[in-house]
Amino acid sequence: MEENKVTYQTIDEYIASYPQEIQDIMIKLRNVIKEAAPKAQEKISWQMPTFALYGNLVHFAGHKNHLGFYPAPNGIEAFWQELTEYKQSKGAIQFPYNKPIPYELIGRIVKFRVEENIKLNEEKLSNKSQVNKSNQ
Secondary structure (H helix, E strand, C coil): CCCCCCCCCCHHHHHHCCCHHHHHHHHHHHHHHHHHCCCCEEEEECCEEEEECCCEEEEEEECCCEEEEECHHHHHHCCHHHCCCCEECCCCEEEECCCCCCHHHHHHHHHHHHHHHHHHHHHHHHHHHHHHHHCC
């Protein structure tokens, strides 16, 4: 039996599927992410809005009572002291809708993830270059 599961093609479609007050939060979050990672590409991955630069940076998702923000485990570990009031798991943070969303903190987490992905990409390119030189 096939489920009638909604699939999203764009972040705009995803955001539009939520009530207006949640859309407003998601639009502001999207703008914060774009400001912190202006070169990141937008896509839908795992049916969530995703921003990628040399790999996935962050995802977000709407839930009944909170906004899920997924900056990868390193993004959470680097800011754990500022995230103690929020429910978390290894790679996710829950920002309740009934509390102010910490957009400034989210922006800093995104910038951290950008720097991390750029560094990992540079290391990857450096390693490839060294392998190619040794094969000559």
